[in-house]
Amino acid sequence: SQQGEEDPQALSIQEGENATMNCSYKTSINNLQWYRQNSGRGLVHLILIRSNEREKHSGRLRVTLDTSKKSSSLLITASRAADTASYFCATDLWSNYQLIWGAGTKLIIKP
Amino acid sequence: NAGVTQTPKFQVLKTGQSMTLQCAQDMNHNSMYWYRQDPGMGLRLIYYSASEGTTDKGEVPNGYNVSRLNKREFSLRLESAAPSQTSVYFCASRSGGTGANVLTFGAGSRLTVL
Numbered sequence: 001s002q003q004g005e006e007d008p009q010a011l012s013i014q015e016g017e018n019a020t021m022n023c024s025y026k027t028s029i030n031n032l033q034w035y036r037q038n039s040g041r042g043l044v045h046l047i048l049i050r051s052n053e054r055e056k057h058s059g060r061l062r063v064t065l066d067t068s069k070k071s072s073s074l075l076i077t078a079s080r081a082a083d084t085a086s087y088f089c090a091t092d093l094w095s096n097y098q099l100i101w102g103a104g105t106k107l108i109i110k111p
Numbered sequence: 112n113a114g115v116t117q118t119p120k121f122q123v124l125k126t127g128q129s130m131t132l133q134c135a136q137d138m139n140h141n142s143m144y145w146y147r148q149d150p151g152m153g154l155r156l157i158y159y160s161a162s163e164g165t166t167d168k169g170e171v172p173n174g175y176n177v178s179r180l181n182k183r184e185f186s187l188r189l190e191s192a193a194p195s196q197t198s199v200y201f202c203a204s205r206s207g208g209t210g211a212n213v214l215t216f217g218a219g220s221r222l223t224v225l
Contacts, residue, residue: 043214088154097142101153
């Protein structure tokens with residue numbers, strides 16, 4: 001069963017606006033990872049945040065992690081048309097080799 | 112570097128036919144994974160190989176078999192395809208099974224079973 005749940009399922013915003021998507025999970029994690037998937041392509045890793053970190057930045061991306069609430073958010077600032085994609089969170093557990101995936105947020109950036 | 116290479120990219124099968132999806136990585140990664148992705152759902156793990164010589168079932172292994180041929184290659188076999196196996200299949204690899212490392216994905220293989 002999937003551990004991660006993402007919301008919203010879909011998000012449509014104007015170019016230049018900020019986009020925020022959220023991920024919740026159920027059990028203790030080692031780290032949480034965000035991936036992007038462009039239509040018809042494989043997933044590409046964006047950013048990883050460890051369980052002892054609260055915030056991480058990479059370019060226009062900002063990820064936060066609240067382990068007490070078992071949730072994470074991904075913020076994309078100053079969105080561009082090229083950011084149109086599906087975004088997935090994946091939790092990396094301490095105890096095994098598997099990542100557990102959310103169902104994804106489909107982001108559409110309108111020009 | 113090519114990363115993770117999957118073949119074929121597209122395949123149409125009739126119910127009951129068999130086929131093998133091939134995956135190879137050139138990053139010297141230890142762990143390899145096969146996922147399926149269905150519309151509106153995240154990735155579901157079919158099988159994984161934590162290291163050369165080992166394979167383990169994931170969330171949805173029924174109807175599939177795998178072979179970790181060597182460190183580079185991890186194949187997925189459908190012995191008797193069913194329409195429920197229509198999906199997009201992704202192979203992925205990462206350097207180690209645990210710890211803070213990330214997956215590198217192939218471009219996907221779109222399978223249709225009629």
